[in-house]
Amino acid sequence: MANAAGDTSDEPSNPKLQFVPFTSALDVGFWHELTQKKLNEYRLDDTPKGIKGYYYNGDPFGLPARLTLEFSAFDVNAATPAHCCPAVGTLYNTNTFESFKSFDKKSLLEKAANEIWESIKSGAALENPMLLNTFLLLTFADLKKYHFYYWLCYPALCLPDGVPVVQQAVCLGERFSSSQIQALQKAYDELCQMEGVTALPYFLIKYNEKSVLVSQLKNWNGFFQDQEKVAVGVYDPSNFTQYPGWPLRNLLVLAAYRWGNYIHSVEVLCFRDRTMQGVRDITHSIIFEINLPQMPQSTDCPKAVGWEKNQKGGMGPRMVNLSECMDPKRLAESSVDLNLKLMCWRLVPTLDLEKVVSAKCLLLGAGTLGCSVARTLMGWGVRQITFVDNAKISYSNPVRQPLYEFEDCLGGGKPKALAAADRLQKIFPGVNAEGFNMSIPMPGHPVNFSEVTMEQARKDVAQLERLIDGHDVIFLLMDTRESRWLPAVIAASKRKLVINAALGFDTFVVMRHGLKKPKYPESGDSCSNTASVSADFLGSSLFSNIPGYKLGCYFCNDVVAPGDSTRDRTLDQQCTVSRPGLAMIAGALAVELMASVLQHPEGGYAVASSSDDRMNEPPTSLGLVPHQIRGFLSRFDNVLPVSLAFDKCTACSPKVLDQYEHEGFNFLAKVFNSSHSFLEDLTGLTLLHQETQDAEIWDMSDDETV
Template identity: 80%
Template sequence: MATAGGELHHPVNPGISKLQFAPFSSALDAGFWHELTQKKLNEYRLDETPKVIKGYYYNGDPLGLPARLTLEFSAFDMNASIPARCCPAFGTLYNTNTFETFKSCDKKSLLEKEANEIWESIKSGAALENPMLLNRFLLLTFADLKKYHFYYWFCYPALCFPNGIHIIQKPVCLGERFSLNQIEALQKGYDELCQKEGVTALPYFLIKYHDNSVMISLLKKWDGFFQDQGGKVTVGVYDPCNLSHYPGWPLRNFLILAAHNWGNILQTVEVLCFRDRTMQGVRDITHSIIFEIKLPEKPLGPDCPKAVGWEKNQKGGMGPRMVNLSECMDPKRLAESSVDLNLKLMCWRLVPTLDLEKIVSAKCLLLGAGTLGCSVARTLM
């Protein structure tokens, strides 16, 4: 069932009236931990101050994969490019020096701090100019560089409505609502706007559509874009989720922005969860979902709404995760792997009948460390 915050944990009845969201799942590449190790040793040292990092998410995954937020080795370089058609997300890294500090860190305070920054960007209008401010994340880490064990806990702050969001029209596939001409026009308009803005993806955008035409615009042009729509508003959200009845996490903070900015003049909003998949060389957006929701009647107050977002661990409980990279980062393990490879090459190429188990388990006491002893030692190695 879903929590009060609207997070989806298990499949539920698609006919429910309240909107639920599929949370992000963290995907940290081994290269990220390699780079963090180098940063810790050569730059951060004992510095525990927050660091800005960058990840990305993708709206073209095949069915069955979770909505992933990915961090790679380039996460520490704000000028590094991200893969084509992926949407960037900026976050804050809190790297602790000890495991005790990692465990005792005030998670509630960190979440509230980040949520307040999102809320302030909504109230100031900064999120309207730069919608990526809505999709921030936190990463709390501890790197045990003696064992090459990395402990981490992700958080994707999402502001919540007190009574949730009600669905007026349940989600349906875009292919059931739009004609072929409209789908082609939507795809073309999106690509042209991305190219015009010089970005790989648009996290949020505005949509107007008629019988055979679709128009797309930036979120900041809201006021003039919908003047001729008679109160009908359609927004597009770059959606990393591939479930047929549920939107992904990025929609949550946008709905807070919509309610804050236009809740006094809008009662409903039509949402297009834009999903752009390419399989076997064929691009397809017809599996995107479109639905209509009702904005809350009660206006949001001046204080930051309640926020949720800490990721659950592999067991489904609230707690951190751990990754063991000793096999690919520990010099001792790497040396053992190198020796093992040399022995196997010797067996394969020179002595196929060689009993490697006997060679590996053999021990030799070498007396003398002079010229002859060093030569013998090198030969034995």
């Protein structure tokens, strides 16, 4: 017979009861939740996990008896849907496909069968009938392809000689009057309410023409006193008119073991609860009578069956391919995160990915460095990336800048910032990329006093301030020194983490700017160090344990203010001429430095690691948190110097920040339109130069007198 399995007899006068097995119904939500559990919680842990499913018994005729597992299956305390019966299970999620295939399924079934058998012998199953209603789920999740392999087992103990049917099944409506049916329905609902469940899997029944009563299995001895007919009920997932569902099997083994010696005939009610067009109906339930076999108390655990057949009807697992039905964008997003999540399994279990993934990154510069930084940020799963650049794509760009192609150069070239953002979204639609085609006003590049030019400069400054304020990490990736000045000042004022990368021919520097303390620090805190020496002389051998708020910025190494570095320069001096691999190295290190800083509990205030710390215990799960990385490609060598903030710095010194915070654009306009001496006078560099010059004169005088 279709969809039925069990023991049969060759004697037509004494047919044996057959049972409809479960068909697994694991919805997409279950696989999605398993994916998240595997990536974020289970990782390489393959120990058994408790799960919960349920089955329904109100389906129309012809549908299979389904054991359903959905997204809530991993919460064993989750509510079961109305009119559904819970089933507790155990998940065995393997780490490899080979482990899945070679898993000892026979031993697994025998172990589960023995647990059911012990609960029957001890009487625990009478107290808690859910012990009869268990299942096993063996799985392997191929999260690279989104192929999910699984094999469901609903362990059922077998009575050695089967179960003889005395009276064939008939619909309840043919045996019970309407009043009896209503009484049964009411009694069952009250018992479920008393037990606090949506459906009770097993129960006892006694009835006569006037009443119908139900009770728990544990009340057997007192419930059937002076009662000729003994009847048991099962919440039945089958909708076949002659055959009960799989859960009845374990109940009959329990009855045979505990009561078979003195009860020979038992009626079985397969309770089926259907609601159609808002009207509840249980008349399609079936009732039949069986001869209850006897089982000696010394009986060993009976043979067990229960592994589900595959789609082809053979004994084997099933496979679900979700990649075909998933939204490609969602599939890409999950796949992007896969490599990152795998880091946490074995290599870096303490890695806090959310701190990196949620960082909002502003890239000032969309050239060779900007493209490399953007691609590495995407590799880290960063979802919000914003470009600022005013250049257009030229024919020399695509071979060195991986976000552009030849077609982007045609017609005068596309704006770099806009094209870079568009390309990121084509590479990965899950990224929120935006580009701003705008100029950054610079010292040494005067802003004309015509209304339009000054107003445009004001708008550019306001836009840059808004962008820096709306992002967490600011990358300075421009071609010139002076173009970094304004964002360095704004970011220092707004206490934003700045990562700076600059290139030479075969050298580079990647650094994090010192992160200033809040504007109103507690007593004893200082926003900057008062050292009055050039940071060029401050190496890691002289300074250690320098906190982030005392570290210098890109301009702290200078004793002159930034100016126009492209004026009166030859072509090779105007362009950044570097070895082709240098930008990718520096860009990758810039992002990795950001990731390390974000992993430190103090973030940008973290004490700087130096070259001397390379043999010490790293401060974060990703390693050191340096202030600077200075690379020398010709020697294939990096050093990690640490430098203090310079109190006369033209970008991050207190005098510059105070002027910017109090005067705003008016102060900036003076810087743009004045010579470099304005910043040098303001910060005290002019006086420092004079003192140094005077000291040299005195030294010469001393030499002459000797």
